[in-house]
Every structure is written in structure tokens, then in C-alpha cells.
Amino acid sequence: MKGLKMSFLLLFLSLFIIVVFVKNNPSQSKQTPQNDDLQNYAEEIGGKLQSSSFTKKVLEALRAEGYFPDSTIGYLVDSPDKQFISIYLHNSDKLDKASKDEIQIIINTVAKNNHFNSFIVDIQEIN
Numbered sequence: 001m002k003g004l005k006m007s008f009l010l011l012f013l014s015l016f017i018i019v020v021f022v023k024n025n026p027s028q029s030k031q032t033p034q035n036d037d038l039q040n041y042a043e044e045i046g047g048k049l050q051s052s053s054f055t056k057k058v059l060e061a062l063r064a065e066g067y068f069p070d071s072t073i074g075y076l077v078d079s080p081d082k083q084f085i086s087i088y089l090h091n092s093d094k095l096d097k098a099s100k101d102e103i104q105i106i107i108n109t110v111a112k113n114n115h116f117n118s119f120i121v122d123i124q125e126i127n
Helices: 002-024 033-051 054-064 097-113
Strands: 069-079 082-090 120-126
Touching (some): 054 082, 082 097
Parallel strands (some): 082 120
């Protein structure tokens, strides 16, 4: 009888701990159809970036125009209208507004030629 009481007590205690744990843990964010679409787009664009060698083409185009990009490029894709690309340039302390505009044009020309939407370009300077 004592063992049976102990078993029920342990079972009740286990259930109590599980309920408290589940209630206190933040629940997974619920996916809406819009979130699913954006996530699917981000995954799709990631695959296209890799399969098209987009990064390599951007680096080559920038180097052909006399810029010195680092081999690292960062991407952040929220939606088709919010695609960001970070370019890391060496010796970029001399960049003026016209140069930054030219880099934007170079990148978006490569994007258009590879069937991508335009990117918002963020230039990071490496000294």
C-alpha cells in the first residue's frame, strides 16, 4: 500500500513539473501564411544565390571596376522588396557618394542579369 501511494505521489509530482514547465516555456511563434511565404522566399533566394554563383559574380564585377572587395559578402533577405547585401571593401575610406551609387548600380545590374530583385547595398569599410 505504501508503494502504491508513493507511485501516485511520484506520478502527480511528475505531471505537475511537466505542466509548470510547459506553461512557463515561451511557446513557439505561430506561423501565419504570410510568415510561411516569406520563409519560403528566403530559402528559395538562398538556393538561387548559391546555384547561380551570385557572390562570385558580384565580386568579379566590383573588382573589374577597380574596387577591392573582401571575399565575404553578407545577405539578409526579408522579402522580395527587402533584400540587403553587405559588401566589405578594402581601401574604401576614399569612397564618395558617386562611388557608393556606382557600387549599388553594379550590384543591381548583376542581380538583374541573374533574375534577382534589386538589393539594398550596405558598404562596410575595412582598413
